[in-house]
Amino acid sequence: MKKLINAPENAVPEALTGVARVTEGAALVEGHRVLVRGDRTRGRVAVVSGGGSGHEPAFAGYVGPGHLDGAVCGEVFASPGVDAVLAAIRAVDDPTLLVVMNYTGDRLNFGLAAQLARAEGRECAMITVADDVALDADDDVTAGRRGLAGTVLVTKVAGAAAAAGRSLDEVTEAARAAAAAVGTMGLALTPATVPGGEAGFSLGDEEIEIGLGIHGEPGVRRESLRPADDLVDELVETVCADRGIGAGDRVVVLVNGTGATPPMELSIVLRRAVEGLGERGVTVERGWSGTFLSSIDMGGVSVALLPVDDDRLALIDAPARSAGWPSGSGVLSGPASEPVPSVEVPGEATPTSGDGTGRLRATAEAVGRAVRDAEGHLTELDAATGDGDLGTSLSRGATAVLDDLDTTDLDDPVATLRMVAAAVRRAIGGTSGPLLATALLHAAEHLESDGSPDEALRAAADGIADLGGARRGDRTLLDALYPAADALASSGSMADAADAAAEGAEATATMTPRRGRSSYLGERAHGHRDAGAEAVVIVLRALADA
Structure with missing residues (x-):
């Protein structure tokens, strides 16, 4: 697999350096793969997230005012170590909320770092995001539901709450409630290939994986490729059923590309997701499509639905100046159940119907x-x-x-x-x-x-x-x-x-x-x-x- 890298072992630090150079007010913590805001307002809660690399723009791409104050980056698809997380907490040097995806390595390393930080007298809380509805929430055989692209919405809620000056308890509760509400399900058209490695699985030309995580692992089942609308309907139906989303509810929709999915296809998915929700009587308050949390070069998509009330929607709408967050977009032009508005343009007259049949x-x-x-x-x-x-x-x-x-x-x-x-x-x-x-x-x-x-x-x-x-x-x-x-x-x-x-x-x-x-x-x-x-x-x- 061809990659634009120099050496596999340098891919993460070189990429993080590139992000740091174009992130205003941000700096790398010496000796660690950690990006933090040096321009943040002191005395406010700091929101820090992270995990394995290979998910860009997550998480370094969300460092900025109104979003994350720090991002901790591990090797590709591998959790960062305890010392790196602790370095981030020390660098922001304020009450800190860690937002972590539900993977064993992340829970252990971020959790121990939070414990060590509290032992140093620092205020530190942690919440985990387990938004993958493809897995049974009560399954005691697996490590539990995985964190997927819904995590990006949770960090946005947390970052906005922190920027508004809320206390650590209040920011933590807003993030925990969003994490409990959001649901995500994805599918893959092609596998992911790590730098210097091989594809995690293989798919035939007409095969797809349904219900997969973000680390190149296969999904919960393999199916034949179907038209996009059929697949989107399945994703939306599964998320709605799991999260209890129905008529009268309000949601925001995040259509996430997994790395190699063209914007055209993501827009097709967003279109059907919004239409399908409208048919269910669900009000779509905001909708976005793009690559928010990738799996390197995987071709595929996930659909995340986050129920909102006025307060949560205000946090989603609050300004955020980070490279990965689509500020200034996402507002629907009308109710999801109505046709897209159109404008009549003067032009040539419609030809008159004729009866020529020869x-x-x-x-x-x-x-x-x-x-x-x-x-x-x-x-x-x-x-x-x-x-x-x-x-x-x-x-x-x-x-x-x-x-x-x-x-x-x-x-x-x-x-x-x-x-x-x-x-x-x-x-x-x-x-x-x-x-x-x-x-x-x-x-x-x-x-x-x-x-x-x-x-x-x-x-x-x-x-x-x-x-x-x-x-x-x-x-x-x-x-x-x-x-x-x-x-x-x-x-x-x-x-x-x-x-x-x-x-x-x-x-x-x-x-x-x-x-x-x-x-x-x-x-x-x-x-x-x-x-x-x-x-x-x-x-x-x-x-x-x-």
Whole structure:
């Protein structure tokens, strides 16, 4: 497994040094992997947390005003020692609350450090977070429920209570109550790999682990991958059932990525979690998605739900200036049970419904089906020299066209081309959408001005060339479209045009690209046909057959 490290044994101190350099007012405790605030207001309760490293941004990323006053970092997935925890308590030098995840090593080392601190005459309390609802709370065989990403919400509550000037007893009670209320459940798509080590488990392409901890260990069961909404519903249902969350309750939602999950997927999860809670009659007061407590490079997600009242919500909302906390976000735009607000934008009129049912409809349907059937083939071609999204984009455009067939007069070729252009423009982003839309509009304008139908392909090609700046020989779709236009103008046969396009597309395999993403590859693109040119062939074959 490739890692951006120097040496495994130096990964933790070097990473912590990097965090310290960009954390205002913070400093490392000499001789220990401990980050503390040197700018904190003295005389107030200090909140300290920590555990094994590999969970970034937790916990050093939460050191800052309104959140943590100190973070104690062990080796990757290993609890820090007693002396390091004691050094943090001494460094903050005020009444201290330790917030610890429920793992044996953390409980023992933080607990003994708290005992030693009290023996020195220091006020020190400790609470543990055991928010993992995947495990039975009464199971006396395991070490108990594990601490998961809900811990981040607990430290936020504690940090805000401390910043408000509450006593150690009051801060401890606020944190303990939040820890008792929060519930979290997660799943993994891929395992975690520690620096210099190997993956903790292996998964097949269609396998996932349900109900797992944060140290690369497997979950409580293995299942087949399902659509995101199904998985989110299971996580939310399990947490709600365990925590007794139901209609009339108020919660905050934390969707946590475990290290390698893209923000897009986390937002998809957040969307469904909020919707599902709304369907249950639960009021979602705040919601966030992001990587808050990772498992190095694990692909996966957890959903944490924390019930709130006015006081706890005020603590969640209180300002916090730490690198890992998403200040200024999380406020929902409306009740979870209502649709997301939308704004009407003035624009073109909706096409009038038509009743054309003849050749144009059959042709449009045939082309749409052909494009959708070719999605995988086009994706494979595009992935070889581009970004791999052409098949998906064109399939999405084809679906939009098929959905809009009843919105225009399909007896009118010009109106049909404009309808297709509008559907493609709306459905396909990037460069493909505007290029295809302008091709269709140029063809429509050509026909509207009484131009020859046999010259419509040339008008479409010229439109693409004018807008995109490509020419023949640049290894683009024009290298299929222009030969097709020549053949159609010469013979009037769409079959001849499709054959010419196929020859042109084949020729792109020997061309050096000068436009588009493949232009960055230079001669490395040799041997691969241009995906856009191949798409032209597919469309023209479908037109010829229809």
